[in-house]
Amino acid sequence: MELSEETAKNIATLQAKLDKKLGPEYISTRPGPGGGPKLTYAEGWKIINLANEVFGFNGWSSSIINLTTDYIDFNEDSKRYNVGATAIxxxxxxxxxxxxxxxxxxxxNSKNKGQALDKxxxxxxxxxVKRALRNFGNLLGNCLYDKHYAQEIVKIKVPPVSFLLFSPEENSYSG
Structure with missing residues (x-):
């Protein structure tokens, strides 16, 4: 199947966007398991916002193929729940x-079984969703699997992001 010149150009433009790496403002860190090295990640809402920017809010969708509760353990002594779930x-x-x-x-260690399952x-x-989106390219998180890049990007200090707020009275945005 041959692509039209316009389609080929659109694909190349999209690919160029997806080939870019995430900037430091999209990167977060947290302690590794057992106090190990810090883990580098992008928060879900940030990646979803990027996907909306790249593909358009109506240019992509996600669907749950499978959602499984792996375990619900109740500790009689502490009266707390330990819960795990897997999604495709x-x-x-x-x-x-x-x-x-x-x-x-x-x-x-959750007091409430329902809230634990929900979370x-x-x-x-x-x-x-984040892991599926990363398969489209670096910009949607795949660059974080490059350990050298992840180590270097977290060294860059970024000011906090300021969000535009909608003002219904003015029917416009103000920052």
Whole structure:
């Protein structure tokens, strides 16, 4: 199948965007498991906002292929729940191209079983969406799998992001 010149140009423009790496304002860190080295990641809402910018708010969608509760353990002594969940999510672009990936969520020591399940499922789905989106390119998080890049980007200090707020009275944005 031969692509029109316009389609080929659109694909090349999109690919050029996706090849860019995330800036430091999109990167967060947290302690590694067992006090190990810090983990570098991008928050779900930031990656979703980027996907909306790259593909358009109506240029992509996600669907849950599978959502499984892996375990619900109740500790009789502490009267607390430990819960884990796994999600498989498909991210589909307007043209039908898609990627799927798995995500995981867990919560330990929760007083409430329902809230623990809710949090774990949301975390698993968000993780799976992020992981599926990263398959489209560096800009949507794949660059974070490059350990050298991840180590260097966190050294750059960035000022806090200021968000534009909608003012209904003025029917405009103000920052």
């Amino acid at each position: 999510v498909r991210v589909t672009l307007r043209d039908g191209v898609f990627h799927e990936d798995v995500g995981y969520g867990n919560l330990e 774990c499922k949301k975390e698993a789905v968000t993780d799976a």
